Amino acid sequence: MIIKIEPLAGFCFGVVSAINLVEKELRDNEKLYCLGDIVHNNMEVERLSKLGLEVIDIERMKTLKDTKIMIRAHGEPPSTYALAKENNIEIIDATCPIVLKLQQNVRKGYLRMKEIGGQVVIYGKKGHAEVVGLVGQTNNEAIVVSSKEDLDLINFEKPIHLFSQTTMSKEDYKSLCDEVLLRYNSNNKTNNDLIITNSICGKVSSRSKELIEFSDTVDVLLFVSGKNSSNGMYLFNLCKEHKEKTYLISKKEDVKKEWFEDCESVGISGATSTPRWLMEEIMQECISIN
Ligand code: SF4
CATH class of the missing domain: 3.40.1010.20 (4-hydroxy-3-methylbut-2-enyl diphosphate reductase, catalytic domain)
Known part of the structure; x- marks a missing residue:
């Protein structure tokens, strides 16, 4: 059985630069707060929390002073910046351009x-x-x-x-x-x-075509995404409509052997919030249960 990861799958540049910023900050500091999940993917959130990233909500932010808080790629309203100023909080701004x-x-x-x-x-x-x-x-x-x-x-x-x-x-x-x-x-x-105004991100709209083309090259498609990712759910539904044997998974433990019966090729892809390392881990799992 051939198992392959879609070459273009992985984080979009907005998420890549947000994660780079977190990793850079956590090289010099033991802890960094992030307002909301840095990316809609629990596995990546878990990895970054082990490095010292703590996810907080706006209510918790109101109780903090004299610290640093990261704003993720999704951006924040002006009221968040005003609150940061009031509480002497330094913003590490990863809002996607x-x-x-x-x-x-x-x-x-x-x-x-x-x-x-x-x-x-x-x-x-x-x-x-x-x-x-x-x-x-x-x-x-x-x-x-x-x-x-x-x-x-x-x-x-x-x-x-x-x-x-977007x-x-x-x-x-x-x-x-x-x-x-x-x-x-x-x-x-x-x-x-x-x-x-057409304000849908080009990275998101071009993914549909790339993904459909990739799904045509395999018998079974494993789509890796958190259910809380809008981009992920949109792309998964699109693939499912196109290829019935498309399965939504979020981790390697979700892979089921029976999906591969009479199957010669498996493709692995994901949302713009799905890390490449997770798809590689899932690929290893497919190899071991095959
Ligand atoms: S707009 Fe969203 S999907 Fe597009 S590059 Fe930025 S973070 Fe990624």
């Missing part, structure tokens, strides 16, 4: 919408860290929509600037945008007050 740029654009969009009485709308997962950071750019006034059902929250008689969380499915975003356009036009707007 793509997310940072999006935060700035959402801020600009918000200021413009405010001037003309419009709304900023963000397509994303309610409560997701990146979405919280984006909504924070709008004084918490942006409308968050997770599906077409949520579009009723928007007033289509007013100007709209629509953005997406890790959403581009197909779903397109379909949502079509519905927004339809509803907007049916309100007989003649001016140019609907702006749709």
